[in-house]
Amino acid sequence: MTSTPQPPPSHDIVGIGFGPSNVALAIGLREQRERAAADPAVPAVSGVFHERQEHFGWHRGMLLDDATMQVSFLKDLVTTRNPASDFSFLCYLSSVGRLHDFINHKTLFPLRTEFHDYLAWCAGRVADQVRYSSEVVAVEPVRDAAGRVAQLDVVTRRADGSLERSRGRNLVFAPGLSPRLPDGVTAGERVWHSEYLLHRLGELDPGAAPRRFVVVGAGQSAAEVADHLYRRFPGAEVNAVFSRYGYSPSDDSPFANRIFDPEAVDTYFDSSADVRAEIMGYHRNTNYSVVDPDLIDALYRASYQDKVNGQERLRLHNTSRVAGVNERPDGVTVTVEHLPSGKQTPIEADYAVFATGYRPGDPRDLLGDLAGHVVTDPQGRPAVERDYRLATSDELTCGIYLQGGTEHTHGISSSLLSNVAVRVGLILDAVAARLPSAATVPAQGR
Numbered sequence: 001m002t003s004t005p006q007p008p009p010s011h012d013i014v015g016i017g018f019g020p021s022n023v024a025l026a027i028g029l030r031e032q033r034e035r036a037a038a039d040p041a042v043p044a045v046s047g048v049f050h051e052r053q054e055h056f057g058w059h060r061g062m063l064l065d066d067a068t069m070q071v072s073f074l075k076d077l078v079t080t081r082n083p084a085s086d087f088s089f090l091c092y093l094s095s096v097g098r099l100h101d102f103i104n105h106k107t108l109f110p111l112r113t114e115f116h117d118y119l120a121w122c123a124g125r126v127a128d129q130v131r132y133s134s135e136v137v138a139v140e141p142v143r144d145a146a147g148r149v150a151q152l153d154v155v156t157r158r159a160d161g162s163l164e165r166s167r168g169r170n171l172v173f174a175p176g177l178s179p180r181l182p183d184g185v186t187a188g189e190r191v192w193h194s195e196y197l198l199h200r201l202g203e204l205d206p207g208a209a210p211r212r213f214v215v216v217g218a219g220q221s222a223a224e225v226a227d228h229l230y231r232r233f234p235g236a237e238v239n240a241v242f243s244r245y246g247y248s249p250s251d252d253s254p255f256a257n258r259i260f261d262p263e264a265v266d267t268y269f270d271s272s273a274d275v276r277a278e279i280m281g282y283h284r285n286t287n288y289s290v291v292d293p294d295l296i297d298a299l300y301r302a303s304y305q306d307k308v309n310g311q312e313r314l315r316l317h318n319t320s321r322v323a324g325v326n327e328r329p330d331g332v333t334v335t336v337e338h339l340p341s342g343k344q345t346p347i348e349a350d351y352a353v354f355a356t357g358y359r360p361g362d363p364r365d366l367l368g369d370l371a372g373h374v375v376t377d378p379q380g381r382p383a384v385e386r387d388y389r390l391a392t393s394d395e396l397t398c399g400i401y402l403q404g405g406t407e408h409t410h411g412i413s414s415s416l417l418s419n420v421a422v423r424v425g426l427i428l429d430a431v432a433a434r435l436p437s438a439a440t441v442p443a444q445g446r
C-alpha cells in the first residue's frame with residue numbers, strides 16, 4: 001500500500017524573489033501581524049519567500065565603493081507607507097550609531113554600499129519568512145472542488161538539486177530585472193554584462209594588469225563602470241562606446257521627480273496607451289540612458305586631464321555602435337562603427353563590458369500552462385490591475401501580484417525603489433480583503 005503524499009502547508013502569500021520589493025512586503029506582513037495580535041479586526045496574513053541567492057544581496061556586482069543612491073533615503077522600504085515603522089533608514093542609522101554623522105553629511109543620497117547594508121539589516125530582521133538557496137523553477141495549479149485554480153504550488157530547487165513545494169493562495173512575483181546584451185553578443189570570459197562587474201574583476205589573477213577595456217552604453221551603469229575601471233587600473237585605457245553625442249544628465253528636478261510619486265502611478269494607469277507612451281517619452285530621461293551630473297563632471301575632468309597630460313586613457317567613441325564582437329582566449333576584438341561616417345574601427349581589448357541595461361521578468365515564464373490564463377493587452381503584454389494583481393481568466397481564483405514588470409501599466413517607477421513601500425501596502429490590502437473566511441481552501445489535487 002502506498003501512502004498519499006501530504007500537501008504542503010498553505011500560506012496566504014508565497015513570494016518569488018527576496019530583493020528590496022519582497023523584503024518590503026515581508027516587513028509589511030510582519031507589521032500587519034503585529035497589528036492583528038492587538039486588534040482582532042485586523043487579519044493576520046501569512047507568507048513565505050523564496051530567494052535563489054545564498055543570502056541577501058542587492059546588485060552586488062555593481063556595489064562600487066563610491067556609487068551613491070539614485071533615490072532619496074526617505075524612499076526606503078517603509079517610510080512612505082508607514083512613517084512610524086522601525087524599519088526605516090533612519091532607524092537603521094540609529095541602530096548602527098551613525099544617525100548624527102549622517103545628518104551632518106546633509107545628503108539625501110547615501111552610498112549604495114550603505115543602503116545595501118540597510119537592506120540587509122531589514123532582510124535579517126524578517127529572515128524567519130525567507131528561504132535562501134531556493135530557486136523557483138515552476139508554478140503549478142491546485143484546483144478546488146469546482147475545478148478552479150484556488151491555490152498555486154511553487155516548485156523550488158534547493159542548492160543540493162532537490163525539489164520542494166510551497167502552496168499559496170496568492171503569489172507575489174518580484175524577480176527583478178535580467179541583464180540585457182545586444183543581439184548577437186554572448187557573455188563569456190572576456191565579454192561581461194555590467195551586472196557582474198565586481199564578480200568578474202574579482203576572478204582576475206591578482207597580478208593581472210589589463211591594458212584596454214571597452215565599455216558599451218551611456219546609462220548610469222556604463223558611466224560608473226567606465227569611471228571605476230579608469231581609476232582602478234591606472235595603466236589601462238578605457239574605451240567608452242555609445243550612440244549619443246555625450247553622456248546626458250538624469251533629470252532629478254523637483255517637478256519632473258513627481259513622475260515617481262504614487263499619484264503619478266494613478267495618472268499613468270488611468271491614461272490611454274497613446275498618453276502613456278507620451279508620458280514615458282517625456283520622462284524617460286529621469287531614469288534611462290542618463291547619468292548623475294556629478295559623475296558626468298568627474299568623467300569630463302578625467303578626460304580633460306588626460307588631454308593636458310598628453311596621455312588619453314579615457315577614450316570616448318560617441319555617435320557609435322558596436323558592429324561586432326569576437327572573443328578569443330587572449331582577448332576580444334570589438335568592432336566599433338562611427339554612425340555619421342560608417343567607418344568601422346576594430347578595438348583590441350582585454351575585456352568588453354556591456355552596460356546595455358536590463359529587461360523585466362515576465363511571470364508567464366514560470367507559469368507553464370497557466371500562462372494561457374493571463375489576460376494580455378494588444379501588444380501581448382500581461383494586463384495588470386491597479387492593485388498589481390495580474391488579470392487572469394475566471395478559472396483562477398487565486399491571486400498573482402507583480403512587483404516589477406509593470407512599466408506598461410503603472411509607469412516608470414515600476415522597476416525602482418520609489419514606490420516599493422506604497423506598492424506593498426496596496427498588495428497587502430488587496431490580499432487581506434480577499435482572504436477566505438475559512439483559513440484553508442480545500443485542495444483537490446493538481
Ligand code: FDA
Nearest residue numbers: 017018019020021051052062069070135136175176416417
Ligand atoms: P531585485 O532585482 O533587487 O531582486 C529580485 C530578487 O529575486 C533577486 O535577489 C533574485 O536573486 C531573486 N530571484 C529572481 N528570480 C528568482 C527565482 N526564480 N527564484 C528565486 N529567487 C529569484 N533603483 C532605485 O530606485 N534607486 C537606486 O539607487 C537604484 N540603484 C540601482 C543600481 C543598480 C546597479 C541597478 C542594476 C539597479 C538599481 N535600481 C535602483 C533599480 C533596481 O531595480 C531596484 O533598486 C531594486 O533592485 C528592485 O528591487 P526588486 O526586489 O524588485 O528586484
Ligand code: NAP
Nearest residue numbers: 067068069070182217218219220221243288289355356357
Ligand atoms: P539603461 O539606463 O537602460 O542604459 C542602457 C544603455 O545601454 C543605454 O545607453 C543604451 O543606449 C545602451 N544600449 C542598449 N542596447 C544597446 C545596444 N544594443 N548596443 C549599444 N548600446 C546599447 O541601463 P543602466 O545604466 O544599467 O540603468 C538601469 C537602471 O539601474 C536605472 O534605473 C539606473 O538608475 C539604475 N542604476 C543605478 C545605479 C546607482 O544607484 N548608483 C547604478 C547603475 C544603475 P541607447 O539609449 O542609445 O539605447
